Amino acid sequence: MTDMLENLTFDELAIGQSASLARTLTTADIRDFARVSGDVNPAHLDAEYAATTPFKEVIGHGMWSGALISCLLGTRFPGPGTIYLEQSLKFHRPVHVGDTVTVTLTVQEKDERRKKVILDCKVTNQDAATVVSGLATVMAPTVKVVRPASVL
Numbered sequence: 001m002t003d004m005l006e007n008l009t010f011d012e013l014a015i016g017q018s019a020s021l022a023r024t025l026t027t028a029d030i031r032d033f034a035r036v037s038g039d040v041n042p043a044h045l046d047a048e049y050a051a052t053t054p055f056k057e058v059i060g061h062g063m064w065s066g067a068l069i070s071c072l073l074g075t076r077f078p079g080p081g082t083i084y085l086e087q088s089l090k091f092h093r094p095v096h097v098g099d100t101v102t103v104t105l106t107v108q109e110k111d112e113r114r115k116k117v118i119l120d121c122k123v124t125n126q127d128a129a130t131v132v133s134g135l136a137t138v139m140a141p142t143v144k145v146v147r148p149a150s151v152l
Contacts, residue, residue: 003149007079010115010140018106019077023068025060025095033061059094065123065132068103073138075149077105078117081141085116089134093125100126105136115140 034040039061042049050058066089073082095101101123109118117140123132 004146005075005080005149006146007081007141007144008077009144010078010110010117010142013078013107013110013117013140015107015110018104019072020102020104021068021072021076022100022102024100025064025097027058027097029064030058030060030097033064033067037061037063039063055094055096057096059096060099062089062091062094062132065089065091065095065101065103068101068123069105069121069132069134069136072103072105073119073136077119078138078140080145080147081143083139084136085139086137087121087134089121089132091132092130095125095131101131108135115142 030044034045043053043055043059044061045058047058050056066087069087070084073084074080104122106120107117108120117138119136119138121132121134121136122130125131
């Protein structure tokens with residue numbers, strides 16, 4: 001069975017409505033993110049170096065959490081057809097290998113004329129501590145889209 005992507009149109013979104021996704025950070029995620037982004041900061045890749053930092057161990061890239069926000073926006077909430085316009089992020093604490101983070105997006109405002117939506121973004125770890133917070137502004141889709149998800 002193929003997974004399907006289905007969006008929520010602007011009209012289907014309501015203030016206070018939210019969606020979440022959870023993901024556990026792996027060493028492979030860190031290496032893949034470094035490879036794709038080019039960010040080879042040793043705090044992310046070199047355990048010996050990371051031991052000398054305030055975090056004492058390898059940490060995930062902050063923007064990995066940001067990429068999970070983008071994932072939820074682009075695949076489910078609102079989903080395909082969403083145009084990402086703006087993002088603010090505040091990084092509160094690191095994510096370590098083995099941490100499970102949950103991204104929660106909540107509709108905060110809707111602009112009927114421009115079909116823009118402002119979403120509160122919160123990423124928490126398995127201890128319910130906030131890792132990242134911010135706001136995303138998107139242009140929500142106005143047409144329903146249902147498509148098979150690409151297989152990677």
